Amino acid sequence: MSNVHVIGTGGTIASRADVGGSVVADSAGDVLDATGLDTNVTTDDVLHINSFHLTFADLLKIRAAVAEALDDPQIDGIVLTHGTDTMEETAFFLSLFHDSEKPVVLTGAQRAADLPNTDGPENLRQAVLAAGSATLRGAGVVVGFDAQFHAARRTRKQHTLATSAFSGGTLIAEFYHHELTRLAAPVSYPVLQEPTERFGQLNIPVIDAAPGTDAALFYAALEHGVDGLVLQGVGAGNAPPAFTDAVETAVADGIPVVLSTRVPAGPVAPIYGNGGAVTLLDAGAMSAHQLNTYQARILLAVLVSHSLPEQSLRTMFADQTR
Ligand SMILES: NC(=O)C[C@H](N)C(=O)O
Numbered sequence: 001m002s003n004v005h006v007i008g009t010g011g012t013i014a015s016r017a018d019v020g021g022s023v024v025a026d027s028a029g030d031v032l033d034a035t036g037l038d039t040n041v042t043t044d045d046v047l048h049i050n051s052f053h054l055t056f057a058d059l060l061k062i063r064a065a066v067a068e069a070l071d072d073p074q075i076d077g078i079v080l081t082h083g084t085d086t087m088e089e090t091a092f093f094l095s096l097f098h099d100s101e102k103p104v105v106l107t108g109a110q111r112a113a114d115l116p117n118t119d120g121p122e123n124l125r126q127a128v129l130a131a132g133s134a135t136l137r138g139a140g141v142v143v144g145f146d147a148q149f150h151a152a153r154r155t156r157k158q159h160t161l162a163t164s165a166f167s168g169g170t171l172i173a174e175f176y177h178h179e180l181t182r183l184a185a186p187v188s189y190p191v192l193q194e195p196t197e198r199f200g201q202l203n204i205p206v207i208d209a210a211p212g213t214d215a216a217l218f219y220a221a222l223e224h225g226v227d228g229l230v231l232q233g234v235g236a237g238n239a240p241p242a243f244t245d246a247v248e249t250a251v252a253d254g255i256p257v258v259l260s261t262r263v264p265a266g267p268v269a270p271i272y273g274n275g276g277a278v279t280l281l282d283a284g285a286m287s288a289h290q291l292n293t294y295q296a297r298i299l300l301a302v303l304v305s306h307s308l309p310e311q312s313l314r315t316m317f318a319d320q321t322r
Pocket residue numbers: 010011012013049050051052082083084085086108109110111
């Protein structure tokens with residue numbers, strides 16, 4: 001029988017709603033008890049927070065706990081219980097360093113543990129069964145929710161409240177009735193070196209380009225002192241013309257800039273000049289390509305943590321976004 005290790009971080013799956021606004025209250029062990037599972041499962045709590053409180057330093061703690069479990073020969077698969085709001089960042093972050101046949105399944109809930117229709121126990125039950133099953137070997141880091149297991153890369157929360165909350169990444173496996181069926185392999189990318197401690201202190205804001213925005217906030221961020229910037233454009237990665245000079249200024253100052261799009265599907269593509277992606281990429285921005293804004297930001301932060309020469313950072317960023 002396989003052994004699964006559940007690492008708790010908090011989130012709605014561990015929250016109680018009866019206290020005036022849902023707050024984290026339960027341990028991973030409490031959440032596991034509610035599944036009624038009778039298998040070889042160990043638990044540990046690394047954090048006890050909603051995922052909208054997560055810091056980069058917390059991501060380092062989560063990675064350390066996952067890496068320790070991956071190294072443990074007694075453990076066959078890992079489940080991470082996590083808030084859904086930023087699950088896509090943590091899942092992608094973990095996937096960048098994942099170099100193991102053991103799967104890591106992130107799961108959570110949209111409805112608190114004390115609500116009669118909570119979805120947490122069933123999500124966790126399925127995540128544990130999947131993490132311990134041969135079907136998910138070699139699947140990498142996946143987000144397991146509502147019977148579906150999506151590759152971390154490009155998965156995003158797509159509904160604020162629905163119990164089927166995630167879409168976007170490759171659908172790797174799915175429970176049909178009670179059987180887990182493998183549907184695909186994750187696309188593989190170069191495994192990155194672990195982030196340095198510097199990662200925990202990085203400040204990398206997202207600046208939005210939209211009708212009526214100018215580049216004032218972008219310049220204010222540079223003035224404030226940042227380690228990188230993500231410019232979220234419209235369409236295929238376009239922005240009002242003032243952003244072109246702003247990108248040039250940042251890059252000349254050694255601040256890396258990533259250009260992403262607010263559109264949920266499709267890549268950043270150099271089609272338009274005069275402030276469009278052609279101009280912004282020429283000005284020195286790096287294309288997020290098909291990575292969403294927030295996963296592109298995590299990738300940028302990991303690379304910045306290594307204090308790489310500019311050209312190496314650009315090459316490694318491009319290698320991860322093809
Ligand atoms: N459904 C959830 O888990 C959302 C919660 N606000 C969190 O991210 O911690």
